Amino acid sequence: MSTFAEFLINGVSLGSIYALIALGFVVIFRATEVVNFAHASLLLAGGYVTAVLHDDIGFWPALLAGVAGAALVGAAVEFLVMRRHRGGDHSVLAIVTIGVDILLATELTRRIGTDILALGDPWGDAVVTVGPVTIAETRIAALLAAALLITAFLLAFRYTSWGVAMRAAAERQETAALMGIRLGRVSLGAWAVAGGLAAVAALFLTVFPTPGLERATSLAALKAFPAAILGGLDSTTGALVGGLLVGVTESLATGYQGDLAFLGRGIGDLAPYLVMVAVLLIRPAGLFGTKEPARV
């Protein structure tokens, strides 16, 4: 029973990280209707900046720099690439982000090489024991940080003028523009926020018990795609629920790997995708996604 509780808590913690990534993904989709396939690379960029700087300027400034760096990369992608496409066709823009992803991922994996970079976090491999349950401190920190950021984000989304502009643009771009909302700034902001959230997620994807930032980290980040999709691409609630669902599934599947041996090794990495396919079979627009009204 206590191992189950451990798996569950670890899963929720992992899921909250996926939720952070998926949230950024959803924010970009809502503000610009573009599916950002370069999201995993944004995350890798943030993690890389933190990893490189933490020796010289200490962990917390390095983390801030990583967040700023990833936000900058996101904003640069929006400003230099997405904004230049005048066609306004969103499926073509999704393909552009694949091109951007190839560029960013190649550069970052070349820099990282075969190294495993530490991010210099203060928690190390310390654990907290409550009764029979043992949890790594990093998992608790991840859960708290994610909860804090997500709450802050949702509040900002609801009450600040930035959030109102963002929601108005998501509702109907043309009308929002006529109301004096600057769509360029909205999408720039969305990309920057998504980058920043991804950079925080990068930290918690690479701390204990994972060895550190490496090439494969972007594969872990990819699991936010099924999280965002199964929740519904245009729903922030969906991103949270999807993230948690994916995290818990993965943690349980990995934890009970021994009992699932007939499915082969590494079933935990596959589980999120299987859950996604199962959900999409029943609800093609995700759990909380709005079903597009059919207009002719």
Added chain:
Amino acid sequence: MSETLRSARLRAVPTRAYAWTAAGLVLAVLPFYLDRFWLQAGLFAMAAALGALGINLLTGATGQLSMGHAFFLAVGAYGYCAFAGDGTDGLAGLGLPGWLAAVLAVALAGLAGGVFSPIAGRLRGAYLGIATLALIFIGQHVLFNAHDLTGGYNGRAVPPLTLFGLTFDDSELLVAQVPFGAVEKLWYLGLALLLGGVLFARGVLRGRPGRAMNAIRDHRIAAGVMGIPVARHRAAVFVLSSMYAGLAGVLLALVFQRTVPEYFGMALSLEYLAMIVIGGLGSVAGAVAGAVFVSLLPQLLTRYSDALPLVSAPGTGGIAPGEAARYLYGAAVVAVVLFLPGGLVRLAARTPETPKSTEPSGEAR
């Protein structure tokens, strides 16, 4: 007016016929002059072109974003090994004749596409793209874990193909004093397959199904209202595209002579998407041009890495040729979409068409 038009057409047809004949002749005599490296590179390009034709039918012509193309390539490649293998290497094999194994492998890839079509038929746009991403991970999981079938991490050897008594392996065969090994013989097989694939795809795209596919891409509901069975067409295109991928997989396996699971990862799927975007979405010539560009680029850079600035041999600290190639085609994807909608084929077209006809639209709206 009509006179000039007709005479122009009369002149144009023979020129085009001459050009095709000349190109065909050049391709046919290349194995007598080129060394193994170039022939192998050419074969990779042919296999890539077959796969790109498939994904262009699906993503380019019908507007169904697929990131799972590598999965179907893997089904073709491993399917061929499993059907043709004789079980002497301890891996499952039915020991069928090579040609039958190849046909069955292509059918198997089509079947895999058909099995996935209940999901593919319900999803659109980005949802479909990410759902097909699941195929990649499922595929990788099976390839690494089903040891008896795939040989796991180390992959499995590909049994050579035998067709009409001719075995496509390195057994020496002298043709006009030129020793013909595996690549020389496969070259002609590849050419024949590619020609067939191109003609078939052209037929599909120019005929009734092609119009229906473009209508579905441009406006799904309007297409349905006009009486096009949307779901059936989408499922059929998915199956056809998977079969093209399966064929490409078989050819790739025959050229590689060994299939390894690592190759069939997400990067490969992205490569195929890059090919059709660079070449031109929804166009047969575009698929071939993009495939040649993307698959020859790393080979060229590897070959000439000494002579090129910035590029150096792998492991020497500089930018490795493979990475340089990825930079180039990543940038090419972005540049093509931003500055050359319609891809490389648009460059070749003498009279620019309206950009509307080759761009997919509507699906994500």
